[in-house]
Amino acid sequence: MPSPSPSGPxxxxxxxxxxxxxxxVEANPVIVVIGETGSGKxxxxxxxxxxxxxxxxxAIAVTQPRRVAAVSVSRRVAQELGVSIGEEVGYAIRFEDRTSEKTKIKYLTDGVLLRESLSNPELKQYSVIILDEAHERSLNTDILLGLMKRLIKHRASDLKVLITSATLDGLKVSNFFSGCPVLxxxxxxxxxxKFYSTDRxxxxxxxxLRTAIDIHVKEAPGDVLIFMTGKDDIDKMVSKLEERIQNLEEGSCMDALVLPLHGSLPPEQQVRVFSPAPPxxxxxxxxxxxxETSLTVDGVVFVVDCGYVxxxxYNPSTGMYSLDVVEISRVQADQRAGRAGRTRPGKCYRLYPSSIYQKEFLEATVPEIQRTSLAGSVLYLKSLNLPDIDILKxxxxxxxxxESLEDALRQLYLIDAIDESGQITDVGRLMAELPLDPSLSRTLIEANELGCLSQALTVAAVLSAEITLRQTRSKDMEGKRKRQELPDGSGWGDHVQLLQIFESWDQADYDPRxxxxxxxxxxxxxxxxxxxxxLSQIIQxxxxxxxxxxARRGRKSDPEYRKLRRxxxxxxGNQLAERMIHHNGYHTVGYRTQLVQCIHLLYLKVMNTGNCLCMSSTTN
DNA sequence: ATCTAAAAG
Incomplete structure (x- = not known):
């Protein structure tokens, strides 16, 4: 056993x-550990x-909902034990496995552990499995919770499971595991x-904006964290805040620095929030x-919470997603407030009345498993071949x-992943092996049959990355840096545009510039x-x-996209819409026809019958 | 004329 280094835990x-x-742990197969932030769990x-x-x-497996957490926590543990990453302590995330035979403590994302149990359902290499941050209730954690419940029955003698959570829903988890102890x-x-507004x-x-300025003028030093719902609001808020601060009387208060923070910000801008405020x-x-959870900003003493997110x-009756601004839950509101108390006592300004917090907000955020299409998860569970399992139970x-489970089964049936009796098909097994949504894995398999696998691989890969193509208008051409024209899909729609973009980048030798x-x-x-x-490795x-x-063979003839489209x-096939002749709109094709409006730009011309569209989301 | 949160394999 390695002895603790001088820097020690x-x-x-x-x-x-x-x-x-x-x-x-000694006396029970499962225990729940409730540990607040800073407990060191x-x-x-x-x-x-x-x-x-x-x-x-x-080995001991510790799952994390996020890649960065798996990496950073394992680094800290390795440091505390005085070993290098990949030896006694390692981590495994997608595209990066830093473990070896020596590894005894392995941090991994819950998605990676699910992948591992696909090829090794008993997870025999682990003597202990710790599901960390279970309160976040990620889809993958929820699936793992169900699998662990089965697994401890099979491996009662040689497996210990620990569920850790930050909030106080320990009893619920304990009940789920037949009353296991909660520490x-x-x-x-x-x-x-906490301060509440009198009205919404x-x-x-x-x-x-007013609250932020008020804090700036009246309060002691300390950074302010303002929660907004999206990039648009953030950008608006940043520019207005800068303007108002400019207009404050010279010398009436300290300097100010306004920083946006959201997921689509380039990394170099994201890390700006980690450098402390200048004097x-x-x-x-x-x-x-x-x-709220992913990034911790140090130095925050004041939080402004708009109460929305x-x-x-997913709506299983229409088979479509929508992105909505909704009220946060009480747990979420408390999490936001807690961000003000990491370095010293703080203040949280809630832009809603206390009665709304008490009576209107949900106790906890609806877990992801109840907000998402279950097609992928159901296919995954089917491919595990668990004995005596009825997915509906x-x-x-x-x-x-x-309804949601039945929808998943229907979706899977429509793309040939399961048969009429609900049994997984050969196609379904292949699909489950691909780290993609079922629709995309089915696309790959079809493309393989049609002879356009290479193109489909590219489309699936670029769609997985959720690249956003920003529409820049001609007047944005001011300034020195001119944005160069992107391929436009040659009238074949967004999928082909994404394909052409990736191929152009390939021809540029993957130059980041x-x-x-x-x-x-x-x-x-x-x-x-x-x-x-x-993907190409798996499908090989x-x-x-x-x-x-x-793409490099030159352009002797026009590229062929018909097969890809097919x-x-x-x-x-479960998400097609057809353009209505003489009308400016589309209606879905399928067992239930619905008018839809395209907001996600996945436009395709198909099947010689006119204009069709693959949707991932709609309005109306 | 309209628009995307965050996270994962």
């Missing part, structure tokens, strides 16, 4: 509970069990005083819910509606390149044609 609240934890639990000999017969570990957070503001941007300067960070929800912590010259996110393009590699064993890019229509 810091003394954290959890250290005092070591014996208690070990005794509970993410870094210490694994080390405690390692010290106490639980790694003699296998509480206090954290180190400071009190946050009619314009929450204006209201946030005599207050920072205003205007953020989406990234700042953008949430994507799978034991979930919060079961999705029957090509991306910035064309106003594309380097991060997203690199991601699609990685995905493409991963069934590939009937070349999988590498074929493959897409098979994959998205």
């Amino acid at each position: 810091p003394v954290l609240p959890i250290s005092e509970h070591e014996d208690e934890i070990v005794a509970a 993410s870094t210490q639990l694994s080390q405690i069990l390692h010290r106490r000999g639980y790694t003699r017969r296998g 509480n570990i206090p954290g180190t957070i400071f009190p946050v005083e 503001p009619t314009n929450y941007i204006e209201s946030s 005599n300067c207050r920072r205003f960070i205007v953020a989406t819910n990234v700042a 953008k949430q994507r929800q 799978f034991d979930f912590l919060d079961p999705p509606s029957r 090509w991306c910035s010259d064309h106003d594309l996110q380097v991060r997203g393009m690199k991601f699609s390149k990685d995905v493409r590699n991963q 064993k069934i590939a009937k044609g070349p999988t590498d890019l074929q 493959a897409l229509c098979v994959g998205y």
Whole structure:
């Protein structure tokens, strides 16, 4: 066993509970650990069990909902144990496996653990599995919770499962695991005083603005974190805030620095929030819910909370997603407030009345499993070949509606992944192996049959990266840096445009500058390149044609896109719409016809019958 | 004329 390095593990609240934890683990197959932020649960639990000999017969897996967390926490643990990453301590995330035979403590994303259990359902290499941050209720964590419940029955003698959560829903999880013990570990957070508005503001941007200025003029030093719903609001807020601060009387208050923060910001701009405020300067960070859990901004003492969040929800009766601005939950509101109390006591300004918080807000955010299409998860579970399992009766912590499960089965049936009796088909098995949504994996398989696999791989990869093509108008051409023209899809729609974009980048030898010259996110393009590699590797064993890019052969004839279009229509057969002749709109094709309006630009001409469209979301 | 939160394989 490695001895602690001189820098050693810091003394954290959890250290005092070591014996208690070990005794509970010893006596129970599953335990729940409630640990607030600052309790040290993410870094210490694994080390405690390692010290106490639980790694003699296998490794400890610790899952995280996010890649960055898996990497950064494992780095810290490796440092505390005085070893290099990849030795006793390692991590595994998509595209990056930093583990070896020596690895005893392995941090991984919950998605990676699900992939592992696809090829190794008993997860025999692990003696302990810790599901960390279970309160976030990511889709993958919820699936894992169900799988763990089954697994501990099969491996009662040699597997320990720990579920850790920050909030107090421990009883619910404990009930799910037939009343297992719940241990509480206090954290180190400071009190946050909450202030409520008397009314809901009619314009929450204006209201946030006033609150922020008020703080700036009246309050002691300390950064301000302002929660908004999206990029648009953030940009508006940033410019208005800068303008108002400019207009304040010279010398009446300290300097100010206003920073936007959201997920689509290029990384170099995101990290700006990690450098502390200059002397005599207050920072205003205007953020989406990234700042709620994913990114922690140090130095925040004041929080302004508009009480809303953008949430994507799936409607199983129409088979479509919508992105809506909805009220946050009480848990979410408290999480936002907590961001003001990380370094010292803070204040949180809630732009809604206390009665709304009490009576209108939901107790907790609706878990993702109840807001998303379950086609992918159901296919995954089917491919595990679990004995005696009826998907409609799978034991979930919060079961999705029957309607949603039936929708998933119908969707899978429509794309040949399961048969009439609900059995997974050969096509379905192949699909489950691909790290893609079922519609896209079905597209790949069809493309393989039609002889356009290479093109489809590219489209699937770029779609996975969710690249946004910003519409820049001609008047944006001012300034030195001219945005260069992107391929336009030659009238074949957005999928082909994405294909052409990736092929052009390939011809530019994957130069990052090509991306910035064309106003594309380097991060997203690199991601699609990685995905493409991963997909072609997986599909190699069934590939009937070349999988590498074929764009370099010069342009003797016009490229052929008909087959690709056909493959897409098979994959998205459940999400097609047809243009209405003589009308400016579309209606869905299928068992239930619905008028739709295209907002996601996935335009295709198909099947010789006129104009058709593959949708991922709609309005109306 | 209209628009996308965040996260994962």
